[in-house]
Amino acid sequence: MIAPPSVGTAANPTFVPYALTCLVLCLNLLILWITSGAMRARSGVAINPEDGARYGAPVRELDPPVVARFLRAHRNAEATIYPFLLLGLVYVLGGGGTRVGVPIFAAFTFARLTHSIVYLRGLQPWRTLAFAASLLAICALIAAVVHILLRA
Amino acid sequence: MIAPPSVGTAANPTFVPYALTCLVLCLNLLILWITSGAMRARSGVAINPEDGARYGAPVRELDPPVVARFLRAHRNAEATIYPFLLLGLVYVLGGGGTRVGVPIFAAFTFARLTHSIVYLRGLQPWRTLAFAASLLAICALIAAVVHILLRA
Amino acid sequence: MIAPPSVGTAANPTFVPYALTCLVLCLNLLILWITSGAMRARSGVAINPEDGARYGAPVRELDPPVVARFLRAHRNAEATIYPFLLLGLVYVLGGGGTRVGVPIFAAFTFARLTHSIVYLRGLQPWRTLAFAASLLAICALIAAVVHILLRA
Numbered sequence: 408m409i410a411p412p413s414v415g416t417a418a419n420p421t422f423v424p425y426a427l428t429c430l431v432l433c434l435n436l437l438i439l440w441i442t443s444g445a446m447r448a449r450s451g452v453a454i455n456p457e458d459g460a461r462y463g464a465p466v467r468e469l470d471p472p473v474v475a476r477f478l479r480a481h482r483n484a485e486a487t488i489y490p491f492l493l494l495g496l497v498y499v500l501g502g503g504g505t506r507v508g509v510p511i512f513a514a515f516t517f518a519r520l521t522h523s524i525v526y527l528r529g530l531q532p533w534r535t536l537a538f539a540a541s542l543l544a545i546c547a548l549i550a551a552v553v554h555i556l557l558r559a
Numbered sequence: 560m561i562a563p564p565s566v567g568t569a570a571n572p573t574f575v576p577y578a579l580t581c582l583v584l585c586l587n588l589l590i591l592w593i594t595s596g597a598m599r600a601r602s603g604v605a606i607n608p609e610d611g612a613r614y615g616a617p618v619r620e621l622d623p624p625v626v627a628r629f630l631r632a633h634r635n636a637e638a639t640i641y642p643f644l645l646l647g648l649v650y651v652l653g654g655g656g657t658r659v660g661v662p663i664f665a666a667f668t669f670a671r672l673t674h675s676i677v678y679l680r681g682l683q684p685w686r687t688l689a690f691a692a693s694l695l696a697i698c699a700l701i702a703a704v705v706h707i708l709l710r711a
Numbered sequence: 712m713i714a715p716p717s718v719g720t721a722a723n724p725t726f727v728p729y730a731l732t733c734l735v736l737c738l739n740l741l742i743l744w745i746t747s748g749a750m751r752a753r754s755g756v757a758i759n760p761e762d763g764a765r766y767g768a769p770v771r772e773l774d775p776p777v778v779a780r781f782l783r784a785h786r787n788a789e790a791t792i793y794p795f796l797l798l799g800l801v802y803v804l805g806g807g808g809t810r811v812g813v814p815i816f817a818a819f820t821f822a823r824l825t826h827s828i829v830y831l832r833g834l835q836p837w838r839t840l841a842f843a844a845s846l847l848a849i850c851a852l853i854a855a856v857v858h859i860l861l862r863a
Contacts, residue, residue: 426653426707427708430646430708433642433646436642437638437639440638441694455628456681457681461683468627485637487744490740493733493737496800500726529759529760530761531762532765552730552734556730575863577801578801581801582801582856582857585853588790592790606783607780607833607835609838610835633790637793641793641797648797
């Protein structure tokens with residue numbers, strides 16, 4: 408028998424901040440991805456032969472620099488956001504509280520949005536600083552999850 | 560103390576449709592990934608020097624076109640499926656119902672399976688249409704999650 | 712109204728093993744990603760023009776081989792770990808037990824850590840064997856999830 412999640416249980420106050428974090432970070436990822444496709448279309452270069460034939464664009468193996476930059480920003484975002492959201496869900500489902508969780512969720516979200524913006528604009532050392540800040544937030548989340556598991 | 564998820568709560572009817580969606584989409588991702596590796600082996604080109612030495616295959620920095628196409632289809636699938644499944648879980652855990660959830664899950668799954676098939680066959684404008692349909696389903700899911708959060 | 716997850720329900724003994732699995736696999740992913748960036752910095756080659764200007768490094772479109780190897784290991788890890796963790800969560804939330812779940816979680820984690828190590832060292836046929844073992848663990852998890860859904 409399925410023992411399904413969530414309905415009818417008492418309130419878990421960390422769920423709503425988690426849901427908001429998940430929403431903003433998924434939008435961050437989706438906007439980077441969709442924009443990379445739009446930039447490729449505008450660049451006049453195709454990666455797929457069927458697109459080249461359709462739009463009369465030359466077909467290349469590698470994306471033009473502006474598209475490649477969007478894709479690097481997207482891949483960096485993926486590499487940190489998915490682990491964060493999975494661990495964040497473990498934190499929420501494990502009964503983690505808002506006093507520790509909300510500052511971590513907020514710091515990570517702020518660091519990631521900043522990272523995307525400064526990566527696309529090519530601004531250093533801000534890109535490295537934003538990436539480091541997102542890693543610090545992940546370390547804090549890992550510590551919070553370990554703390555929950557040790558109490559178990 | 561851990562407050563663990565799911566056991567002993569009343570039935571959450573949206574969980575089973577979500578679980579099925581997650582199953583089909585993860586299979587979609589895994590099949591694209593595994594097939595890309597099988598196609599590379601069959602193409603007689605190696606990316607890793609140790610594979611080139613083992614199979615007597617020339618080592619290249621870039622994959623042959625047929626493998627690169629599978630990997631592009633896979634990356635496109637990753638870029639939309641993971642955000643969808645994470646937001647879908649938020650929808651389920653937030654108590655979202657089946658009347659809104661099931662059509663969104665079904666539409667996204669159908670759009671993604673279609674996208675993989677037409678991407679691998681190089682069929683336009685179907686690839687762009689399938690991608691657009693999957694984005695519409697994500698937008699509907701985001702709206703449904705926002706609706707849940709506003710009621711919170 | 713939000714019906715939030717997890718608080719106040721009876722104990723779900725599969726949650727803690729899942730949480731540990733998620734922790735170890737996310738660390739696996741993050742370490743591969745962070746190390747790839749550190750190796751690029753040490754290699755004296757830049758992918759972003761702003762990094763080349765800052766460190767006086769030549770700018771290339773493709774990463775040096777050692778960095779590309781870390782990124783391939785990372786991408787392979789992503790392609791299997793995210794589906795596993797999402798399906799694993801479905802298993803836990805669906806009330807899956809520890810007797811089936813813990814061996815699957817342990818086997819997958821062991822296979823993935825082995826895969827990362829032997830990929831970075833270029834050891835064949837161990838890389839292929841570790842990848843195959845991780846796929847077997849995913850197949851077992853899929854069967855376990857299907858079993859839960861059929862009982863629903």
